[in-house]
Amino acid sequence: MSVELHFNQQLSSVAPGSSLFDYAETLGIQVPTSCRKQGKCKECLVEVVEGMELLSPRMPEEKHLDGRFRLSCRTAVASDAGLVRCHTMRRGQMRIDLSAAGLPETLRAIFPDPAVTRRGDAISIDGQEVDRSTGPIHGIAMDLGTTTVVLRLFNLETAELVAGASFENPQRFAGSDVMARIHYDSLHPGKLLRRTLAGYLSHAIEDFPVDPQSIYEMVVVGNSTMRDLFFRQSVHSIGQSPYQSITELQMAQGRRASTSLTETGRRSLLPIHPRARVWGAPVISGHVGADAAACMLAAGLAHEERLVAIMDIGTNTELIVGNRHRILAASCPAGPAFEGGAIACGMPALDGAIEDVRIAADGSFHLDVIGGGPPQGICGSGLVALMSELMRTGQLNERGRFEDGPHRIVLDPQGSVFFLESDVNELAQAKGANSAGLEVVFANYGIGFDQIEVFYLAGGFGRHMNVQAAARIGLIPPIPEDRVVQAGNAAIEGASLALLSRSKRRELEQLVRRVEHCRLETHPRFFDFFVEGCLFKPMEPAHQVAG
């Protein structure tokens, strides 16, 4: 008798007794660790998707975890029959957008003017000497997302992109959205979230093909919660109405001139030069964070005459509308459904994720799977395509109900990836929040969707989703396709600009001060917009509402 263990898409038959970490090593799976299975570093996280009851009880070292998360070095297979499915938090290779597309402010278009400079062997940050070295000098731009983390490593003297890395944010063990993380942080003092992330970041930096000590600056963008957790700020106030970060409150009190944050490499817990500068870009307001600010920089809003919209669909969808004359922004608490969270067979856009679905005339499903192998789950772009196809073929109505009664739709011949009506409900809620955000921002601006001249879809999901399908289910407005730019990770592009150019960094600081923040929940019709947005039908193109 043995247990069938599916670990990071690899299969083996295992006898009880050994830890999941041991089995991972046998399978050649790299589990993040800094303590070599001592139960101290808390990095060896695994998410157990199936078969938790076949595993050993939780150990004291795991008391910070619940739900599906375990420490693999503290979890043994305790049964001699059954099926266990689990994966590490660094599974597969995530799709990294090393280049954004269609943005006016590209790295090629700027004159590099980094804060880190060298004269002879003296290396300075903003003119202040921090080291002496004749080797290359490097910097990192980081987009710290709720779900994923993306890093870019640059040679600061040549502006050359040296390497990139990305991984799932391991803080997911504390919940999928920012409110859950804030709650977790309040219950578990001791900066557990910060430490776990720092461990993963350190491994990523050590894997770069350069000496980490040659990294003298790091620019961090992320939503207000992710950024402030990274910089050890209290996030309590972001979780309470009126949802303002501690830096925003201090700035309003005249105690700081900017919401940007700075600390040294030494204090960052990362293996970069101890006198390096880690700079957290300014947040806009509330949950509209430094990632949205970076998107604005990359989209060139400071110089833009056209009316543009930027939509970064994610756990917290960011919306920005405007041009150089006026800019409005909002954050929509959409939740993780469109990133594969809270969906029975949902997963991020990793190898094995279904990213596109077509239903043939005979009713069979045709799937595009990232990496080309057998499907393991379905990611956001696959969910949009599936919903659109189910509607097109009349199997799903606009209220999100299957026409022939609730059932489970099996997508692959093996029957391992399926879609439930409860998944539709999750997607409806997420879509409702996004739609309501769009309606409120456009209403406040006093324009209809048809007046937008460029509609940037930012983020990995926006880059890869089928625009027609997204418009059919009402996730985005029905804007002519030639006005839609699937830009990809505009936030990392903006972070890179701020790393390589001091003038762009100043532009970023000035831009965030000009943004009018729309607090969605204060709009009198927000709830109506939300309810309407939960329906799966195209949005009205010329919808125009008095604010």
Ligand code: FES
């Ligand atoms: S390997 Fe460090 S806690 Fe498990």
